[in-house]
Amino acid sequence: xxxxxxxxxxxxxxxxxxxxxxxxxxxxxxxxxxxxxxxxxxxxxxxxxxxxxxxxxxxxxxxxxxxxxxxxxxxxxxxxxxxxxxxxxxxxxxxxxxxxxxxxxxxxxxxxxxxxxxxxxxxxxxxxxxxxxxxxxxxxxxxxxxxxxxxxxxxxxxxxxxxxxxxxxxxxxxxxxxxxxxxxxxxxxxxxxxxxxxxxxxxxxxxxxxxxxxxxxxxxxxxxxxxxxxxxxxxxxxxxxxxxxxxxxxxxxxxxxxxxxxxxxxxxxxxxxxxxxxxxxxxxxxxxxxxxxxxxxxxxxxxxxxxxx
Numbered sequence: 001x002x003x004x005x006x007x008x009x010x011x012x013x014x015x016x017x018x019x020x021x022x023x024x025x026x027x028x029x030x031x032x033x034x035x036x037x038x039x040x041x042x043x044x045x046x047x048x049x050x051x052x053x054x055x056x057x058x059x060x061x062x063x064x065x066x067x068x069x070x071x072x073x074x075x076x077x078x079x080x081x082x083x084x085x086x087x088x089x090x091x092x093x094x095x096x097x098x099x100x101x102x103x104x105x106x107x108x109x110x111x112x113x114x115x116x117x118x119x120x121x122x123x124x125x126x127x128x129x130x131x132x133x134x135x136x137x138x139x140x141x142x143x144x145x146x147x148x149x150x151x152x153x154x155x156x157x158x159x160x161x162x163x164x165x166x167x168x169x170x171x172x173x174x175x176x177x178x179x180x181x182x183x184x185x186x187x188x189x190x191x192x193x194x195x196x197x198x199x200x201x202x203x204x205x206x207x208x209x210x211x212x213x214x215x216x217x218x219x220x221x222x223x224x225x226x227x228x229x230x231x232x233x234x235x236x237x238x239x240x241x242x243x244x245x246x247x248x249x250x251x252x253x254x255x256x257x258x259x260x261x262x263x264x265x266x267x268x269x270x271x272x273x274x275x276x277x278x279x280x281x282x283x284x285x286x287x288x289x290x291x292x293x294x295x296x297x298x299x300x301x302x303x304x305x306x307x308x309x
Contacts, residue, residue: 043277061074076126085115090112113171142186154198207225208243245268
């Protein structure tokens, strides 16, 4: 039996423990392998293949978590995996459906919202593993509970905030979710304070969009978002399309700036995907979104002074 087949058999035995004598140690070993296996998805240039494979991997992680509920690596993988799957393979396709089938698009967006909330809950569970009682303490004393966090918590802080923020973005008809914005802000700000360069600018990329909806913040939202945009581009060495797409889709649209929109999306499309293999999948998806958004420019903005209506 080949190495891959043995790994699959071990995983299946761990999930169906009644049929195989697998102890917690074996479950955790499989969990460690799964938690560290996201790189295989990140370097892939075939989103359809990844989109078809991800649900199995995510459900396998959930099955293992049922037996080892405090495995921090798997909780992190669940938080990040459900967030990325919801965005790249549920929300984005749903948005592209709106013109042809509005009812189905709304159904899929609601599904994405629920997946984001599932990811958020895994993130909160993961934070509680290293900091017992965090979920309860965070509500009662957010500053105090977050003060206990260290750099080792930044990844979970980021994915929890990203999932929660995405759920709010799709849950504007859910007042209870909209009221959660201050909690998201506290998670993201603490992560930025601990490690502003995390994920080659991932935190700043998140803040591009969040600054445009941050409640009761000082100064101009677009200026704050632009500062995060420039930092995200710098930290990613200009090799990631995501910051450009986020800037176009949030700041440029909010400012009704057609040229800003076009320029940012053109910058996203100019990125050579081959120069950053670790972001190949993300860049492929973001460039697809950039092309789609550019194709809608006449629906989103009035024609410029030198353009035909």
